[in-house]
Amino acid sequence: MPVTRDIVATYRGPRRVVRRLLKMGVREDRALAILIAACVVVFVAQWPRLAREAHLSGEALNPLLGGALLAWVFIAPLLLYALALVTHGIARLIGGSGTGYGARLALFWAFLAASPLILLHGLVAGFIGPGPGLQAVGLIWCGVFGWFWISGLREAEWSA
Secondary structure (H helix, E strand, O other): OOHHHHHHHHHHOHHHHHHHHHHOOOOHHHHHHHHHHHHHHHHHHHHHHHHHHHHHHOOOHHHHHHHHHHHHHHHHHHHHHHHHHHHHHHHHHOOOOOOHHHHHHHHHHHHHHOHHHHHHHHHHHHHOOOOHHHHHHHHHHHHHHHHHHHHHHHHHHHOO
Protein backbone atom coordinates (compact mmCIF):
# COMPACT_ATOMS: atom_id res chain seq x y z
CA MET A 1 0.00 0.00 0.00
CA PRO A 2 1.36 3.47 -0.80
CA VAL A 3 2.60 5.54 2.11
CA THR A 4 -0.12 8.16 1.66
CA ARG A 5 -2.84 5.51 1.95
CA ASP A 6 -1.14 4.08 5.01
CA ILE A 7 -1.07 7.55 6.58
CA VAL A 8 -4.80 7.99 5.97
CA ALA A 9 -5.46 4.46 7.25
CA THR A 10 -3.52 5.28 10.41
CA TYR A 11 -6.08 7.95 11.29
CA ARG A 12 -8.76 5.24 11.16
CA GLY A 13 -6.84 2.50 12.97
CA PRO A 14 -3.18 2.95 13.89
CA ARG A 15 -2.74 -0.56 15.29
CA ARG A 16 -3.82 -2.19 12.04
CA VAL A 17 -1.27 -0.23 10.03
CA VAL A 18 1.58 -0.97 12.44
CA ARG A 19 0.53 -4.64 12.49
CA ARG A 20 0.71 -4.75 8.70
CA LEU A 21 4.10 -3.03 8.68
CA LEU A 22 5.43 -5.48 11.26
CA LYS A 23 4.15 -8.45 9.24
CA MET A 24 6.33 -7.32 6.34
CA GLY A 25 9.30 -8.53 8.35
CA VAL A 26 12.25 -6.86 10.00
CA ARG A 27 13.58 -4.35 7.51
CA GLU A 28 15.78 -1.76 9.13
CA ASP A 29 16.08 0.05 5.80
CA ARG A 30 12.29 0.56 5.80
CA ALA A 31 12.34 1.93 9.34
CA LEU A 32 15.17 4.31 8.46
CA ALA A 33 13.37 5.46 5.30
CA ILE A 34 10.21 6.16 7.31
CA LEU A 35 12.21 8.11 9.87
CA ILE A 36 14.13 10.17 7.32
CA ALA A 37 10.93 10.91 5.38
CA ALA A 38 9.28 12.14 8.57
CA CYS A 39 12.27 14.30 9.48
CA VAL A 40 12.38 15.80 5.97
CA VAL A 41 8.66 16.62 6.19
CA VAL A 42 9.22 18.32 9.55
CA PHE A 43 12.14 20.26 8.05
CA VAL A 44 9.96 21.41 5.15
CA ALA A 45 7.21 22.34 7.62
CA GLN A 46 9.66 24.74 9.29
CA TRP A 47 10.14 26.83 6.13
CA PRO A 48 7.15 29.18 6.52
CA ARG A 49 7.99 29.88 10.17
CA LEU A 50 11.65 30.47 9.38
CA ALA A 51 10.78 32.75 6.45
CA ARG A 52 8.53 34.76 8.76
CA GLU A 53 11.25 35.02 11.39
CA ALA A 54 13.84 36.06 8.82
CA HIS A 55 11.53 38.70 7.38
CA LEU A 56 10.52 40.14 10.75
CA SER A 57 14.04 40.19 12.19
CA GLY A 58 15.94 41.13 9.03
CA GLU A 59 18.12 38.02 9.27
CA ALA A 60 19.22 36.01 6.28
CA LEU A 61 17.00 32.99 5.65
CA ASN A 62 19.72 30.56 4.54
CA PRO A 63 21.46 30.21 7.92
CA LEU A 64 18.11 29.55 9.58
CA LEU A 65 17.30 26.88 6.99
CA GLY A 66 20.76 25.36 7.42
CA GLY A 67 20.30 25.11 11.18
CA ALA A 68 16.88 23.50 10.76
CA LEU A 69 18.29 21.06 8.21
CA LEU A 70 21.08 20.03 10.57
CA ALA A 71 18.66 19.67 13.47
CA TRP A 72 15.90 17.72 11.71
CA VAL A 73 17.72 15.59 9.16
CA PHE A 74 20.94 14.78 10.99
CA ILE A 75 20.43 15.15 14.76
CA ALA A 76 16.73 14.32 15.26
CA PRO A 77 17.03 10.80 13.78
CA LEU A 78 19.73 9.95 16.32
CA LEU A 79 17.61 11.25 19.17
CA LEU A 80 14.56 9.36 17.92
CA TYR A 81 16.55 6.12 17.72
CA ALA A 82 17.62 6.71 21.34
CA LEU A 83 14.02 7.45 22.38
CA ALA A 84 12.84 4.22 20.72
CA LEU A 85 15.52 2.29 22.62
CA VAL A 86 14.43 3.81 25.94
CA THR A 87 10.74 3.13 25.31
CA HIS A 88 11.51 -0.45 24.29
CA GLY A 89 13.45 -0.91 27.52
CA ILE A 90 10.59 0.51 29.57
CA ALA A 91 8.11 -1.70 27.73
CA ARG A 92 10.25 -4.74 28.51
CA LEU A 93 10.32 -3.78 32.19
CA ILE A 94 6.53 -3.66 32.34
CA GLY A 95 5.93 -6.90 30.50
CA GLY A 96 6.36 -6.13 26.81
CA SER A 97 7.61 -8.95 24.64
CA GLY A 98 8.28 -7.16 21.35
CA THR A 99 11.50 -6.34 19.61
CA GLY A 100 13.55 -3.21 19.34
CA TYR A 101 12.61 -3.04 15.69
CA GLY A 102 8.92 -2.99 16.61
CA ALA A 103 9.46 -0.14 19.05
CA ARG A 104 11.42 1.81 16.44
CA LEU A 105 8.82 1.21 13.76
CA ALA A 106 5.98 2.29 16.06
CA LEU A 107 7.73 5.58 16.90
CA PHE A 108 8.94 6.33 13.39
CA TRP A 109 5.58 5.51 11.83
CA ALA A 110 3.71 7.66 14.36
CA PHE A 111 6.04 10.53 13.51
CA LEU A 112 5.45 10.16 9.76
CA ALA A 113 1.71 9.52 10.03
CA ALA A 114 1.21 12.68 12.11
CA SER A 115 3.24 14.74 9.62
CA PRO A 116 0.23 16.33 7.86
CA LEU A 117 -0.52 18.10 11.13
CA ILE A 118 3.10 19.24 11.40
CA LEU A 119 2.75 20.76 7.92
CA LEU A 120 -0.39 22.56 9.08
CA HIS A 121 1.47 23.74 12.18
CA GLY A 122 4.23 25.16 9.99
CA LEU A 123 1.73 27.00 7.81
CA VAL A 124 -0.03 28.47 10.82
CA ALA A 125 3.33 29.50 12.32
CA GLY A 126 4.39 31.12 9.06
CA PHE A 127 1.21 32.87 8.00
CA ILE A 128 -0.54 33.65 11.30
CA GLY A 129 2.30 33.54 13.80
CA PRO A 130 2.21 32.84 17.51
CA GLY A 131 -1.16 32.72 19.17
CA PRO A 132 -4.01 30.43 20.16
CA GLY A 133 -4.35 28.99 16.64
CA LEU A 134 -0.74 27.85 16.61
CA GLN A 135 -1.06 26.42 20.11
CA ALA A 136 -4.25 24.58 19.18
CA VAL A 137 -2.67 22.98 16.11
CA GLY A 138 0.39 22.04 18.16
CA LEU A 139 -1.77 20.48 20.85
CA ILE A 140 -3.77 18.53 18.26
CA TRP A 141 -0.51 17.30 16.70
CA CYS A 142 0.79 16.17 20.11
CA GLY A 143 -2.44 14.31 20.84
CA VAL A 144 -2.54 12.58 17.46
CA PHE A 145 1.16 11.71 17.59
CA GLY A 146 0.76 10.29 21.10
CA TRP A 147 -2.27 8.25 20.04
CA PHE A 148 -0.44 6.82 17.04
CA TRP A 149 2.72 6.10 19.02
CA ILE A 150 1.04 4.45 22.00
CA SER A 151 -1.24 2.41 19.74
CA GLY A 152 1.69 1.29 17.61
CA LEU A 153 3.83 0.51 20.64
CA ARG A 154 1.04 -1.57 22.16
CA GLU A 155 0.81 -3.51 18.91
CA ALA A 156 4.57 -3.99 18.69
CA GLU A 157 5.21 -4.88 22.32
CA TRP A 158 2.10 -6.65 23.62
CA SER A 159 0.51 -8.26 20.57
CA ALA A 160 3.56 -10.28 19.53
